[in-house]
Amino acid sequence: MSSRSSSSPSRLQTKIRCATVTKNCSQVHLSDLLTGYDSMDILQWEDDDQALKNAAAQSRLPYDKVTTQEFACFPELHDSEATINLFLYIRNKILQLWHLESHIELTVEDVYEQLAPPYNSDSQFVRRIFAFLKRYGFINFGRFTRVKAPTERVKKRVIVIGAGAAGLAAARQLQYFGIEVLVLEARQRLGGRIFTYRKPPNIIVDQGAMIVMGSLGNPMITLAKQITTSFSIVEGNDCPIYDPCGRMIERRKDRLIERAFHRIEETALYISHTKNITKVSGHNLSLAEAYDVILNCRQLEHRQQKRREDFLEKFKGVLQDIKNLQDSMVMIKKTLKALHAKLEELQAEDRKGKSNDEKEKALRTIKIRCIMKDIRDSVKTYEEVDERRKEFEAALLELRKNEPSDVFMHDCDLHIMDFHFANLEYSMGTTLNNCSLKYYNQDDENELQGSHLSVKEGYGSLIEPLAENLPVHLGCIVESIKSTENGVEVRYSMKGVTDTVFADVCLCTVPLGVLKRSVAGESDAPQFDPPLPEEKQEAIKTLGFGNLNKVILVFDKVFWDSHHQLFGHVCDGNNSTRGEFYLFYAVHECPILIGMLAGAAADLSERLPSEMLVRQAMHILTNIFGSACPQEPVQSIVTKWKSDPYARGCYSYISPNGSGELYDLLAMPVKSASGKFRIFFAGEHTNRQFPSSVHGAFLSGLREAGRIADQLIGCPYSPFVPEIITLDDE
Structure with a gap:
């Protein structure tokens, strides 16, 4: 009898055993790494909805729905809602029992003992559900201890x-x-594109796959519990980026450009999914073509920068002219005020007749006439200046109407944008022009949630x-x-x-x-022999297969900022070079850096000598870290997966002429x-x-x-x- 098929005392043993596995599984407790595993206790709440929901999520199944495959295998589920509810409870309960002790075989007898009445009344139904989950690898998979002795093998x-x-x-x-x-x-060797290089005493590095992508529902987590493997969380949120000269790019600028990149992504999704624009003249658009169109619209703004500078100069000039005119009008007003005062004084003297001297009276009359002329001239000048002021204000208003956009990117900003494009090419495994605009992300809705992890032992x-x-x-x-x-x-x-x-x-x-x-x-x-069916051959030809390479650098000691597991590098080049060492990954607790080669740079690296690639990586690191960076690594490894006769690349992607159906x-x-x-x-x-x-x-x-x-x-x-x-x- 398995230790599963027991009641409360055994559950306590299970809890201790699971805690031990968790402790061994990581320096950071596995329960802290897994979304949905706030603690292992969550799977022990008997008949609790949350425990059953968690078990279903860990198995990538909907807690409250029957899948298409399950309907096909259990046709009676079409008959009634009650049968569906019974099926879902038993299925989720079996999954819960498996995840509680995934290092030990779960037997149908264990399930019978743990199912409370009336759920255990139909033993044949329970057995069939158990057999289905076992047959399709939802339970009893990986490296677990068998409880039942193997029966005689069938002759197959x-x-x-x-x-x-x-x-x-x-x-x-x-x-x-x-x-x-x-x-x-x-x-x-074993593993295929999983290739862990080990060299005593402490060099462990993955030349191929190295990240457990999401922890909730990932069978790799189950394997880790069975084998007691260590994890570390990959912290990618705080990733400094350095420019071609080795200077750290201001975080504010990086975030602004990253937001612009995400807006481009969102625009491309809107074009392809909402507007369903995926073809031009019968040609299926690639991701690069869509991004180029969107980015070119933004680059038009960049080209308008000169216009904006001219505008600002004109704007400043008009403002200065208006100010000068306003100053002139103020001076004219002061002059008019003084002239009016002098005129009133002379007119007052004339009225009082202070002097009967004809010569003096004539002189005063001439002065009055001169002042009146000056007043008329000043008023005319004021009106002319005021008219010019109105014209300039109208011109200023027109300038404002035609003000160029204040959003634009310099060349250096576009290079930073290229970093984000290179990162997308890393996830795709190829250049963006090879990827389908419509289907490149067809699997996004299935992306596993939770932390991304690296495996300490490889x-x-x-x-x-x-x-x-x-x-x-x-x-x-x-x-x-x-x-x-x-x-x-x-x-x-x-x-x-x-x-x-x-x-x-x-x-x-x-x-x-x-x-x-x-x-x-x-x-x-x-x-x-015979050749594969034509439809399958076409699928093989159409589905893309990408490339990704690494330059692994082993040092005596860590000379980079150990607080950052990742740091980026902006290439001063074009689309074909943007993936050259665009990212460096620091292996957890080891003096090892991995330089990533993505997109076109990955293919180019296949044709270059390994020594040249190592020198290029070291040149970049020296630019960033200066004298702290050694002249050369203690050891280096350069991958060339496309040249590997048993791989011919890294992983698949959907080409412009493809769709998700190719996988099927x-x-x-x-x-x-x-x-x-x-x-x-x-x-x-x-x-x-x-x-x-x-x-x-x-x-x-x-x-x-x-x-x-x-x-x-x-x-x-x-x-x-x-x-x-x-x-x-x-």
Whole structure:
């Protein structure tokens, strides 16, 4: 009997055991890392809605809804709301029990004991729900301790090609189901695009995948609990950016430009999703084309800067003219006031007749006339000046009406904008002109929530243990996959010797980049006999496969600001160079920096000598940190994933002519002439919900293991009596 199937005292033991796992799992408690895991107690609140909601979320299932797959496997759910509610409670309860102790096999007997009446009244219904969750990898996956002794294996065999996350996940599940598996891996190591480099005493660095992308619902978190692996949170919010001269860019300016970048993103989404403008003259728009149009509109503002400077000069000139005229009018008023005073004085003297001297009277009359003339002239001048003032004020008003926008970007601002474009190209795995405007982010709604984490022991520490007790043959380069009426024949070479193995079905988990070479007829990739269906070949050709490279620099000690795990660098170049060392990642608690090469720079780096790339990275670091930066690293590693014959790149993306349906087409198994599925496919490029990720690859392996098992040994969750007695039947 499992330790699951017990009551309160055992729950306390479970709590202690989970706390121990959590403590081992990270310097920062795993409960602090996981959104939804405020504490492990949340999963222990018996029959509490929050505990069940959390369990469903950790399994990527809606707590209060039945999925399409569940409706297909349980047709009776269409009959009544009561049946749906019963199903959801039992399903969520089973998930809760699994997540409480995911390092120990959950049995259907455990579930019976934990289900309170009346939920346990229909034992067959409970068994079917349990079998469904087990078959499709929602429970009992990864590296857990078996409670039930394995029953005798069925006489079915599966060849798994590839020992990466997808291949090992599938092989382990199939073996658990009692099916014989054989894993063929071309490399002399496990992991595929997960490649952890280790060198004693403390150098651990990932050359491939290195980030656990989201913690809520991520099966990597379950693996970490099973294997007691350490995590650290990737703090990306505070990422300083340095200009080409090594000066830190003012944070305020960086934020302004980042906001402008997000406005461009939002505008592109509005154009493609709200207005549904995705084509021009029958041509599917790429992300770059849309961004260029939007950015060019903003660059028009940049070109208006000269106009604005001219405007300001004119504006200042008109203001000065108005001021001068107003000053003149003030002076004229003062003059008029003085003239009026003098005139009144002379006129008063004339009226009083102070002097009868005719000569003096004539002189006074002349003075009065002169003053009156001066007054008339001054009034005329005042009116003329006032008219000019009105004209200038009208001109000022017109200038204000035509005032150029005060929003613009200098060249240096555009280079900072390029940093954000490079970061988007990093997430896409390719240049923006290769990405579909409409579908590039089709999986965003499925993005896992919670912290992004790095694995202290390296990502390989999560995946490599899955190969324990599996028959994995390294160094086996598959040359051909042939489907027949009775099964499959896989020919491979090992150390120059060719051999052929036979099985009922084959699971192909080679990367999309290798499949592209296969359908192109390249001799360095596995060939399918007969060729894959035309629709599948077109999907392979159309779905994009990108590239991303790293320059890993090992030092004696940390010379950068250890408070920042990431810092950016702005390239003084163009679109093709903006991804050159645009970002440096500091490995947690190690004197190691990883320089990222994204977009066009990733492809360019494949053709450059590694020494040149290291020198370039060191030059940038010297500009930033000055004399604190050593002349050269203790050790360096340069990746070239596109040149890797067993990868041919990093991960998939949707090209302008593609859509999310391509992932579904690539996931579809291929039938033989007999009508039975013989060749199955897994990998991140077959997971529409979670593409371009390790967890997506892993989940695709669980998916195909379930699909293969359904075909080979029957469906234990079926409402009908299965044709084949399954391992769980008693």
